[in-house]
Amino acid sequence: MAELETAIQAAKEAGKLIREKVYVSKRVDRKSSAHDLVTEVDKASEELVREMILSRHPDHAILGEEGVAAGVEASKQALEEHRAYEALWVVDPIDGTTNFVHGFPFFCVSIAFARNQEVVAGVIYDPMQDDLFTAEKGKGAFLNGERITVSREKTLPESLLATGFPTDARGVRQVNTEAILKLAPQVRNVRAAGSAALHLACVAAGRLTGFWELELNAWDLAAGALLIQEAGGHVTDTLGRPYDLGVRHILATNGHVHDDVLQALKEAGSTGF
Ligand code: 2AM
Ligand code: CA
Ligand code: CA
Ligand code: CA
Numbered sequence: 001m002a003e004l005e006t007a008i009q010a011a012k013e014a015g016k017l018i019r020e021k022v023y024v025s026k027r028v029d030r031k032s033s034a035h036d037l038v039t040e041v042d043k044a045s046e047e048l049v050r051e052m053i054l055s056r057h058p059d060h061a062i063l064g065e066e067g068v069a070a071g072v073e074a075s076k077q078a079l080e081e082h083r084a085y086e087a088l089w090v091v092d093p094i095d096g097t098t099n100f101v102h103g104f105p106f107f108c109v110s111i112a113f114a115r116n117q118e119v120v121a122g123v124i125y126d127p128m129q130d131d132l133f134t135a136e137k138g139k140g141a142f143l144n145g146e147r148i149t150v151s152r153e154k155t156l157p158e159s160l161l162a163t164g165f166p167t168d169a170r171g172v173r174q175v176n177t178e179a180i181l182k183l184a185p186q187v188r189n190v191r192a193a194g195s196a197a198l199h200l201a202c203v204a205a206g207r208l209t210g211f212w213e214l215e216l217n218a219w220d221l222a223a224g225a226l227l228i229q230e231a232g233g234h235v236t237d238t239l240g241r242p243y244d245l246g247v248r249h250i251l252a253t254n255g256h257v258h259d260d261v262l263q264a265l266k267e268a269g270s271t272g273f
Contacts, residue, residue, distance in 0.1 A: 015127030096195030122223030200224025210253030
């Protein structure tokens, strides 16, 4: 598929730009709060991806994080304005900006392509590890060209889960803390490394058993959701409804522990609904 090739090229080029900037000083601006940052590199990465997409697919639409105003309402509105396009790209130019700013090497570029609102190609590139995760609908998921599958853990005590903390002041940060208090004693351990997309790629590659987080956006999830589906995993919202571009509260697992995590989130009052 031509779009998958475009996504790979764009993610690798953007990743190179990001890697060159990680240990040099860069201008950091606040978006909605001190927890919500953007750098000149986020913007340059998005510009590079945008130009590469439009040079090859001039009539396609692009929904990119840095083209959208800060805040939940603006991001919901931007998705509604874009999702009906027949050919839509969904781009996060750096997922894990806080890590990038601090030099903590866990961030990525996430690029998805959707046709008629269904994600059909997804690429996540980790420029620090040079890990390229790719998937095309119906054709499996790959890491650096090798087929990947989700992990085999069958129970919570064997599971390594990851989550993330919403960074704005909508109260869901506390809601998720309750989920961690509930799940942490039941599982092998919980991680929260600060890039939703890269956590999803880790679930697809069997490096994590599952991942959940509240109040995310389409650009955090689209590529990773396809990777996990193509790697044999399960992706829903935190009530167990199937993934689509509008999902904000995500649970993605190897499938085996999905219902157990759903149950724990429900019991903790942490579904976000
Ligand atoms: P970002 O680095 O692209 O902004 C960390 O918990 C995850 O939440 C990251 O994937 C991060 O993406 C995302 N995130 C950061 N700020 C956010 C905000 N204000 N609202 C929702 N998600 C956010
Ligand atoms: Ca951001
Ligand atoms: Ca993001
Ligand atoms: Ca981002």
